[in-house]
Amino acid sequence: MDFALTEAQTELAALTRRILTGRVTPETLGRHGTGGFDQALWRRLANAGIVDAALPSPVGGGFGLLEQCAVLTEIGRAVAPVPYLPTVTMAASALAEFGGELLERWAVPVVRGEKVLTVALPDAGAPCGFTASPALGGWRVSGSQTAVPFGAFADGFLVPAETADGVAVFLIDEAEVRAQSTIDHADAALVSVSEAPGTLLGEPGAGVDEWLRLRGTVGLCARQLGVLESALRRTAEYTKERNQFGHPIAGFQAVRQRLADAYVDVEAVRLTLWQAAWRLAEGLPAAGEVATAKYWAAEAGHRVAHTAVHLHGGVGIDLDHPLHRYFTAAKRTEFTLGGATAQLRLLGDHLAAGPT
Structure with a gap:
C-alpha cells in the first residue's frame, strides 16, 4: 500500500508554502484585538x-x-x-454539494477571493443556537452563536438551525456581528439574527450540519498538524542553540525525552488525521475516526504546545516571540468544535450505538 501524498496534494502544499513563506510575521498578524485576517494574502492565494x-x-x-x-x-x-478552513473546506464545499442556485452568487466570488463565508457551528455536544421556521416565500432564522471563526469579516454565514423536522442548514447574509477578541486574534464574532431570511441547503434532517461538522473537524486537525510540526521543529532547533553549563540543552536527557514524546504526539495527529480524511473523501462512515483525530489534535496539541514553551525557557512566554503564535494557535484549536473530553464522549456514543 502507498501512503504517500498524491501529486496534486504535494504540488498544492508546495505552492501554498511558497506563497506563505516570509509573508506571515508578527507585524502582519498584529497584536491581540487588532484583527486576524490578512485580506491581501487571501487574495494572493486566490489568484494563485x-x-x-x-x-x-x-x-x-x-x-x-x-x-x-x-x-x-x-x-x-x-x-x-x-x-x-471555514470558507473553502466547509462553506464553499457545502455549496458545491448542496447549494444549487447559490453557487453562482456565492461560490464564484469566494474562489476569486472577493467574499468570505463562515459557518456558525456549536461545539460538539452543545445545543444548536438557532431556530428556523417557514415563512411566506422562504424561511426565517433566529438565534446566536459565539466565537464564529472569521465572523467579523464574513459576507455570509452557514447556520445550522432547529426546525420542526430536524436540524437544517441555512445561508444568511443579514446578521448582527460583534467582533470578539480570542486567544490569538480578533478574528471571531458573536453572530446574532432575528427573523432573518435564510436560504435552505438540503432538507431538514438530511444531515448537512453533520456533513459540515465532520469536514470542519478534519480541517482543524490538518491545520493543527502544521502548527505542531512547526512548533516542534522550532523548538528542536532552539535547544541546539541554547547552552547551559557549557553544553546545548538538546544534549540533556530530560530535554531529549520531551522532544521525543512531542514527536510521537505529532505523528499520532498525522496518522489519525489522514485516516479520517481518507474515509470522508471516500464516502465511508467516519464519525469515530474524526472524533479520534480531533482527540489527538486536542490532547497532543496541549502537550506539544506546552513542551515548546517550556523548552524555550523565558522567551517562550514572550508575547512578541514567534513561538507565541504557535502556542495560542494550538490552544485555540484544542477547544474549537469540542476539546478532548467532548471527543471522548462522542466516541463513547459512537461505540455504544454500534454492533456489540
Missing part, C-alpha cells in the same frame, strides 16, 4: 489558484478534502490569518 483548486467541480479544479487538508497543513505551519 489555491482557493478553487481543491474544490469539487463545477466550482473548482475537481479535487476535494484530501487536497484541502494538504493546504491547511501549510496554513497551520505558517499560522496564516486566512479563512481557508
Whole structure:
C-alpha cells in the first residue's frame, strides 16, 4: 500500500508554502484585538489558484478534502490569518454539494477571493443556537452563536438551525456581528439574527450540519498538524542553540525525552488525521475516526504546545516571540468544535450505538 501524498496534494502544499513563506510575521498578524485576517494574502492565494483548486467541480479544479487538508497543513505551519478552513473546506464545499442556485452568487466570488463565508457551528455536544421556521416565500432564522471563526469579516454565514423536522442548514447574509477578541486574534464574532431570511441547503434532517461538522473537524486537525510540526521543529532547533553549563540543552536527557514524546504526539495527529480524511473523501462512515483525530489534535496539541514553551525557557512566554503564535494557535484549536473530553464522549456514543 502507498501512503504517500498524491501529486496534486504535494504540488498544492508546495505552492501554498511558497506563497506563505516570509509573508506571515508578527507585524502582519498584529497584536491581540487588532484583527486576524490578512485580506491581501487571501487574495494572493486566490489568484494563485489555491482557493478553487481543491474544490469539487463545477466550482473548482475537481479535487476535494484530501487536497484541502494538504493546504491547511501549510496554513497551520505558517499560522496564516486566512479563512481557508471555514470558507473553502466547509462553506464553499457545502455549496458545491448542496447549494444549487447559490453557487453562482456565492461560490464564484469566494474562489476569486472577493467574499468570505463562515459557518456558525456549536461545539460538539452543545445545543444548536438557532431556530428556523417557514415563512411566506422562504424561511426565517433566529438565534446566536459565539466565537464564529472569521465572523467579523464574513459576507455570509452557514447556520445550522432547529426546525420542526430536524436540524437544517441555512445561508444568511443579514446578521448582527460583534467582533470578539480570542486567544490569538480578533478574528471571531458573536453572530446574532432575528427573523432573518435564510436560504435552505438540503432538507431538514438530511444531515448537512453533520456533513459540515465532520469536514470542519478534519480541517482543524490538518491545520493543527502544521502548527505542531512547526512548533516542534522550532523548538528542536532552539535547544541546539541554547547552552547551559557549557553544553546545548538538546544534549540533556530530560530535554531529549520531551522532544521525543512531542514527536510521537505529532505523528499520532498525522496518522489519525489522514485516516479520517481518507474515509470522508471516500464516502465511508467516519464519525469515530474524526472524533479520534480531533482527540489527538486536542490532547497532543496541549502537550506539544506546552513542551515548546517550556523548552524555550523565558522567551517562550514572550508575547512578541514567534513561538507565541504557535502556542495560542494550538490552544485555540484544542477547544474549537469540542476539546478532548467532548471527543471522548462522542466516541463513547459512537461505540455504544454500534454492533456489540
